[in-house]
Amino acid sequence: MQWVRNLILVGLAIVSYLLILAWQKDYGAVPPAPTAAVAPAAVPAGSDLPGAPAAPVANSDIPPAPSAAGPLPVTAVQPLSTGLVKVRTDVLDVTIDPQGGDIVNVALPGYTRTVTSEEPFHLLENSPQRVFVAQSGLIGANGPDARPEGRPLYQAQKNSWQLQPGQQELKVDLKFADAAGVEIHKIYTFSAGHYDVKVAYEVINRSTQPWRGSLYGQLKRDNTEDPSKNHQGMMGMSTYLGAAWGTPDKTFNKLQFKNFVDEPLNQTVKGGWTAIVQHYFVTAWVPSASTANQLTSRQSADQRFHFIGFTTPEFVVPAGQQQQVAATFYAGPKVQDKLKHLAPGLELTVDYGWLWFIGQILFWLLKTIHALVGNWGWAIIGLTVTVKALFFPLSAKSYKSMANMRRVTPELQRIKEQFGADRQKMSVEMMALYKRENINPVAGCLPILIQMPVFLALYWVLMESVELRHAPWLLWINDLAAMDPYFVLPLLMGATMYGQQMLNPQPTDPMQAKVLRMMPIMFTVFMLWFPSGLVLYWVVNNTLSIIQQAIITRQIEAAAKKA
Known part of the structure; x- marks a missing residue:
């Protein structure tokens, strides 16, 4: 059943890539103006006035008079000032054309x-x-x-x-x-x-x-x-x-x-x-x-x-x-x-996209933590710790399953070598091993699936929240909404993902093992142009996962030795 876990990890990579494509398709750059089709009843060139509640006059965007009475004669009074009017407040600089x-x-x-x-x-x-x-x-x-x-x-x-x-x-x-x-x-x-x-x-x-x-x-x-969009290289978000x-x-x-x-x-x-x-x-x-x-x-x-x-x-x-x-x-x-x-x-x-209800909860948590720590970077770290704590029971169950799978990996390898030519017999022996060792090979997959919507919702929150625009964190990270200019966070993310992978049971199939080893590289490439705030979340999440998984793995291996 190792293939189930590997399939979910590959699916996570595919979902990440499709997320980029979907964003580009749904929110892509403004298309060039069409050259042939013209809107029905479009206003004449040079006129900005809208149509009126009544039906517009043919070839005109000026509405007909609501009553039979004609319009009053109007003659503009010569103004005292003809220049642009400038208005400044504490949050707005406005220019008005007279x-x-x-x-x-x-x-x-x-x-x-x-x-x-x-x-x-x-x-x-x-x-x-x-x-x-x-x-x-x-x-x-x-x-x-x-x-x-x-x-x-x-x-x-x-x-x-x-x-x-x-x-x-x-x-x-x-x-x-x-x-x-x-x-x-x-x-x-x-x-x-x-x-x-x-x-x-x-x-x-x-x-x-x-x-x-x-x-x-x-x-x-x-x-x-859009003059406010991020320009972040070939995989920048539009x-x-x-x-x-x-x-x-x-x-x-x-x-x-x-x-x-x-x-x-x-x-x-x-x-x-x-x-x-x-x-x-x-x-x-x-x-x-x-x-x-x-x-x-x-x-x-x-x-x-x-x-x-x-x-x-x-x-x-x-x-x-x-x-x-x-x-x-x-x-x-x-x-x-x-x-x-x-x-x-x-x-x-x-x-916040179709996961807006989760995004709103995450943003409320992020804003609440920011009110306490006063920095959006530390708020993201606080949010990561909070989310990790909420999912701690599920994560622990997943890591216990992975640790047990890792413990019996040598036995799985022996079964594959002994019954490799007989797929049916190999499956029977593997299921017997899982039952004897009280292992559910699918138990490690469910927590990953449950947490995926949270990861996706957080992506929208970090991309859409103006509060993170030009928000600094530490050292060279002076904009959590922009990519890391030196790619330090993406490389750390790849390293932590690789470290977490080393704690997991390794596939017995060489092809599966090769695909799994490529995952940290693929995700690192994806994250190179992602907002540094999002990559920061992944680095902290992976680090906490490594600590939690390492502790659980040692406990299970120590218990197995005593037995």
């Missing part, structure tokens, strides 16, 4: 671009290298973003705003007015320590007619690669880059960019959210949970840009009155505690 009032750049001071640089990571930007912006506005019968002459030019009191130390909230008020007497304030509210921003539109109707419009918010992104959305009934859904044409999002739900997800970071729009919002996705006519967002129902501001409508914008790290309070399911953008 033309439309869109967020065209978001830098995160708490997250550097690389582990060795001081330049903040840019989550959103509008440059020749990459276009990723957050747009919002008012469309519909009287919405200024639906004007034939283009989007409104807002007026700001100043071009530079900063949240001061001790200040909890900062409001940035952008103003637009038309000749009919309608004044619109686009108000960004930033809070200390928060990556979510409230975006409110206050419509003050001083005209003689009711004002009608709808709020939309959307994310616009091109086909460039995490998911694409859209996501949630509703009260189905809180988390993925929509890959390549599916924007064939599977466009178009649902009207109460509340909901839309987002673009990348490695470690997420950007999202969360409309009001009390309104029935239309969630949509589409591709630009030239297929260069992807849009995903929401549109609220039409609201009416009677003449002489004012009304406010708002949504929440988030741009920052995928920290579950921050995301789960914004919308149901948004925290699931931290994707």
Whole structure:
């Protein structure tokens, strides 16, 4: 029955390799934009406005007026300042374009671009290298973003705003007015320590007619690669880059960019959210949970840009009155505690794969240990010890079985040599030996199978958790989410795996023995480009296994000598 154990070990290697292939397939790099197929009812080139809750006019992404009344005449007031508006808080550096009032750049001071640089990571930007912006506005019968002459030019009191130390909230008020007497304030509210921003539109109707419009918010992104992914050589991991959305009934859904044409999002739900997800970071729009919002996705006519967002129902501001409508914008790290309070399911953008329920437990343990030791490397070691302790009874059973198998290996070899020509007789004699020595040859396999889901879940946790990004441990390990630059940990992992193998009973079949000796080499090659945090887990786990297995083996061999 030695072949069962060997088969499981080979299967573990195959599973590891398939895990890499599956990750690449599911979360691979963004495919190039198609050149032939065009999304049905795609918006015209050069226009970023979404469709409206009503059916769009042919060849236009501008929705028809909700009523027979025509739109009010709008004439932009010349703003006092026309430059970009800069806003800085303790966690966000934001750039707002007065033309439309869109967020065209978001830098995160708490997250550097690389582990060795001081330049903040840019989550959103509008440059020749990459276009990723957050747009919002008012469309519909009287919405200024639906004007034939283009989007409104807002007026700001100043071009530079900063949240001061001790200040909890900062409001940035952008103003637009038309000749009919309608004044619109686009108000960004930033809070200390928060990556979510409230975006409110206050419509003050001083005209003689009711004002009608709808709020939309959307994310616009091109086909460039994920700037936050790890580049780790030929076997580096490519995490998911694409859209996501949630509703009260189905809180988390993925929509890959390549599916924007064939599977466009178009649902009207109460509340909901839309987002673009990348490695470690997420950007999202969360409309009001009390309104029935239309969630949509589409591709630009030239297929260069992807849009995903929401549109609220039409609201009416009677003449002489004012009304406010708002949504929440988030741009920052995928920290579950921050995301789960914004919308149901948004925290699931931290994707632990199909073993997410185990991954969540492991991450909770990892975070709890980190709160005690203050270093993610030591937290991984603490997690390894904890998991090893939880599986101690199963491991002990497995190692006892292996030790007993090792003890009777000479007898197994004798049986093979004596009855090698008669397979049936050899099997009968081996089973008789197992029964006489009270050995279950399969007992050592079950614990390995039970622990495999834990190993796989931990893989997702260490790959997806932004807390480990640029997190140092010791000496040269300055980023637990990146590969070991000197390959020391992978080589140690291979050495400990070989040491553990030497404590196991050796196969009597020369071919099986050869395959088994190749396992440490195969796993070492796999681990060369894996995150150092994951390899650290394997090194510690193997070391603890060697200690436990060596103690049990000596106890059993000593008991056999006394007998």
